[in-house]
Amino acid sequence: MEIIAGVDIGNASTEVALARAYDGKVEFLSSNIVSTTGIKGTKQNINGLFKSITEALKKAGLTVEDLNKIGINEAAPVIGDVAMETITETIITESTMIGHNPSTPGGVGIGVGETIRIEKLSEIKDNKDYIVVIPPEVSFNLAAKIINFYQSKVNIRGAIVKNDDGVLINNRLDKKIPIVDEVELIDKVPIGMLSAVEVAEVGGTVEVLSNPYGIATVFNLNSDEAKQVVPIARALIGNRSAVVIKTPKGDVKERRIPAGCIEVISFKKKAKINVDEGAEMIMSAINSIDSIEDIKGEPGTNAGGMLEKVRQVMSNLTEQHPKAIKIQDLLAVDTFIPQKVKGGLANEFFLENAVGVAAMVKSDKLQMEMIAKELSTKIGVEVKVGGVEADMAIKGALTTPGTNKPLAILDMGAGSTDASVIDKNGEIKSIHLAGAGDMVTLLIKTELGLEDLELAEDIKRHPLAKVESLFHIRHEDGSVEFFEKPLKPEIFSKVVLLKKGGMIPIEENLSLEKIISVRRTSKEKVFVTNAIRALRKVSPTNNLRDIEFVVMVGGSALDFEIPQLITDALSHYNVVAGRANIRGIEGPRNAVATGLVLSMVEKDE
Amino acid sequence: MQWPQDLYCLWLKRMNNMGVQVNLEIKPTIKVYYEKDSINKDEFKFLLYGIEEEGIPYEVHSMNIDDVTTLSYNASKDSRLGVGLGINKEEIALHYERLDKLSPLFRIKLQSDSHLLRSLGANAARLVKRMSFKKI
Numbered sequence: 060m061e062i063i064a065g066v067d068i069g070n071a072s073t074e075v076a077l078a079r080a081y082d083g084k085v086e087f088l089s090s091n092i093v094s095t096t097g098i099k100g101t102k103q104n105i106n107g108l109f110k111s112i113t114e115a116l117k118k119a120g121l122t123v124e125d126l127n128k129i130g131i132n133e134a135a136p137v138i139g140d141v142a143m144e145t146i147t148e149t150i151i152t153e154s155t156m157i158g159h160n161p162s163t164p165g166g167v168g169i170g171v172g173e174t175i176r177i178e179k180l181s182e183i184k185d186n187k188d189y190i191v192v193i194p195p196e197v198s199f200n201l202a203a204k205i206i207n208f209y210q211s212k213v214n215i216r217g218a219i220v221k222n223d224d225g226v227l228i229n230n231r232l233d234k235k236i237p238i239v240d241e242v243e244l245i246d247k248v249p250i251g252m253l254s255a256v257e258v259a260e261v262g263g264t265v266e267v268l269s270n271p272y273g274i275a276t277v278f279n280l281n282s283d284e285a286k287q288v289v290p291i292a293r294a295l296i297g298n299r300s301a302v303v304i305k306t307p308k309g310d311v312k313e314r315r316i317p318a319g320c321i322e323v324i325s326f327k328k329k330a331k332i333n334v335d336e337g338a339e340m341i342m343s344a345i346n347s348i349d350s351i352e353d354i355k356g357e358p359g360t361n362a363g364g365m366l367e368k369v370r371q372v373m374s375n376l377t378e379q380h381p382k383a384i385k386i387q388d389l390l391a392v393d394t395f396i397p398q399k400v401k402g403g404l405a406n407e408f409f410l411e412n413a414v415g416v417a418a419m420v421k422s423d424k425l426q427m428e429m430i431a432k433e434l435s436t437k438i439g440v441e442v443k444v445g446g447v448e449a450d451m452a453i454k455g456a457l458t459t460p461g462t463n464k465p466l467a468i469l470d471m472g473a474g475s476t477d478a479s480v481i482d483k484n485g486e487i488k489s490i491h492l493a494g495a496g497d498m499v500t501l502l503i504k505t506e507l508g509l510e511d512l513e514l515a516e517d518i519k520r521h522p523l524a525k526v527e528s529l530f531h532i533r534h535e536d537g538s539v540e541f542f543e544k545p546l547k548p549e550i551f552s553k554v555v556l557l558k559k560g561g562m563i564p565i566e567e568n569l570s571l572e573k574i575i576s577v578r579r580t581s582k583e584k585v586f587v588t589n590a591i592r593a594l595r596k597v598s599p600t601n602n603l604r605d606i607e608f609v610v611m612v613g614g615s616a617l618d619f620e621i622p623q624l625i626t627d628a629l630s631h632y633n634v635v636a637g638r639a640n641i642r643g644i645e646g647p648r649n650a651v652a653t654g655l656v657l658s659m660v661e662k663d664e
Numbered sequence: 665m666q667w668p669q670d671l672y673c674l675w676l677k678r679m680n681n682m683g684v685q686v687n688l689e690i691k692p693t694i695k696v697y698y699e700k701d702s703i704n705k706d707e708f709k710f711l712l713y714g715i716e717e718e719g720i721p722y723e724v725h726s727m728n729i730d731d732v733t734t735l736s737y738n739a740s741k742d743s744r745l746g747v748g749l750g751i752n753k754e755e756i757a758l759h760y761e762r763l764d765k766l767s768p769l770f771r772i773k774l775q776s777d778s779h780l781l782r783s784l785g786a787n788a789a790r791l792v793k794r795m796s797f798k799k800i
Contacts, residue, residue, distance in 0.1 A: 226719055227713055227717050552795050
């Protein structure tokens with residue numbers, strides 16, 4: 060009788076399966092999972108490894124002395140990295156518009172006139188229309204008094220205010236005018252220029268200033284000028300209030316940033332794509348080439364920088380020269396980045412177009428042998444590096460009740476998406492693709508404009524709820540949960556993450572629907588795309604329909620919605636796909652570790 | 665036009681005899697109760713500006729009560745919106761009708777700067793509007 064342990068070191072976690080073997084039979088005793096310490100395939104892994112093994116032994120009531128043999132996976136020599144590049148930018152010159160959304164603007168309607176500082180109203184002699192600009196030192200009481208006083212002499216059509224005073228001023232006016240407040244950089248509002256202020260009813264959005272012809276009507280523009288205001292109108296869509304100012308040189312420009320080219324190289328052919336053309340073109344070029352030798356970015360451009368950064372990270376990890384690092388797969392995804400507008404007056408954000416890439420590098424130098432040797436001397440147990448990771452994963456996956464050969468597995472981790480297929484005769488074919496959990500996190504972070512990668516990771520992993528009162532929350536599926544004790548005021552009316560430790564409020568001003576939509580589309584863009592890409596490549600006929608059964612393993616298969624998204628997408632191809640349940644108890648975890656134990660026992664016979 | 669007080673009482677009595685419950689307060693407002701004779705309304709005007717900017721109606725009454733929690737709790741119970749503010753010589757408290765009487769939602773010093781007073785007023789309104797609170 061022997062006690063053996065199978066150990067799987069992954070990008071994110073290290074898993075152990077502990078078993079007792081006798082007469083060619085295997086009895087699994089316990090399993091364990093810890094975070095991988097250091098980068099996969101380096102000496103730092105040993106700490107996590109040691110911890111995971113001792114914990115598994117403890118669960119089974121054993122100690123290191125009882126252990127006879129350890130098997131470590133021959134890690135798939137694949138490392139992934141992600142990068143992002145913006146391809147458009149918006150610049151406001153000479154402050155032509157204010158497009159922010161204060162929560163309580165004042166008044167309603169549209170007013171057009173020449174901008175004037177409130178303290179200069181006394182100097183006016185003519186009978187023109189005016190928009191008053193109110194600096195922070197003028198209180199709402201005073202501002203309202205001044206406007207009421209001068210309203211009979213000059214036509215005041217609207218107001219632009221620094222403080223959060225819109226409603227207060229409006230309530231004290233004899234004649235109501237639209238008021239946009241909380242304009243951060245009030246001193247930069249150009250004076251003596253024709254401008255329009257619009258405030259919609261509560262629940263409504265601006266209608267005149269979000270329409271190019273509306274702006275043309277207000278400012279008397281010709282058809283050429285109307286063309287130029289399209290970006291302004293577009294930027295104001297969906298706002299409840301807005302200001303547009305017509306200055307001689309003022310403009311809002313959308314600029315495409317030249318991002319450069321990506322070159323996909325194989326033995327037979329080369330393909331060159333401009334990153335500006337977007338993810339779809341890049342992916343069709345990559346999918347058109349069978350065995351990719353390397354992928355390069357044009358030197359001196361953003362695309363070049365993006366891929367060189369990936370290459371540099373890989374070279375540091377593997378201690379190889381950057382030139383020896385070959386990028387062998389790339390997943391490009393179209394995305395948006397909310398960016399602060401250059402020249403904005405109220406901290407406006409625009410959604411800029413961007414392309415995100417995940418790159419995958421194969422290296423033959425993961426130092427598993429070295430890790431095995433070091434661990435062996437540390438704990439005095441025989442440690443073997445055994446079995447190709449994909450083979451082990453299949454062996455483990457086949458312990459899922461209801462599975463049989465032929466079978467395909469999708470291993471969705473943090474760094475890469477791997478697929479393997481085993482046919483009736485036990486022949487295994489496998490593939491590694493760029494893009495997995497880390498890429499999803501990056502997409503969530505950029506599309507929601509988050510500062511913090513941890514928060515993006517949390518949003519990826521946990522369902523959301525909205526705190527609707529001090530006593531109840533509404534889950535994202537619409538169900539309501541009540542509490543006996545009042546909830547903390549800090550989370551009142553906020554969107555919260557439902558983590559094990561409690562409810563974590565999301566401080567950014569984001570709606571529940573927006574976060575859910577970004578989270579789902581990010582997962583789809585990466586995992587559904589990759590599932591289809593990977594299965595197509597391992598299918599004996601390159602046709603998805605010829606694969607009947609797919610089981611999902613790996614960390615991302617634990618996700619609360621990724622498996623459903625994939626099951627749903629693959630059902631269109633008549634493929635049965637579901638989450639693995641290793642040994643009937645482990646869920647999608649522990650496949651490789653289990654496979655290692657099984658193969659060690661088989662070899663002994 | 666206002667009803668003479670005795671006529672009003674007569675009508676109320678009759679309605680009650682008929683078994684009809686009459687809600688004395690018609691307009692939904694945030695109630696603001698302050699300690700009678702010990703503070704000037706001017707001392708908490710910024711609190712009221714905070715409510716006003718958020719667009720929720722309010723009513724101010726003086727009461728012969730000096731405890732700030734009781735003031736705010738009673739205000740919340742009397743408010744059809746369930747939201748009340750209480751002010752005594754030292755403090756201002758924001759209360760919600762369904763909370764335990766002894767634990768108001770927020771409590772600040774009356775002598776806080778105008779910005780904080782406005783934020784607390786805004787929060788009273790935001791409790792009604794179900795919007796997240798300003799930092800207190």
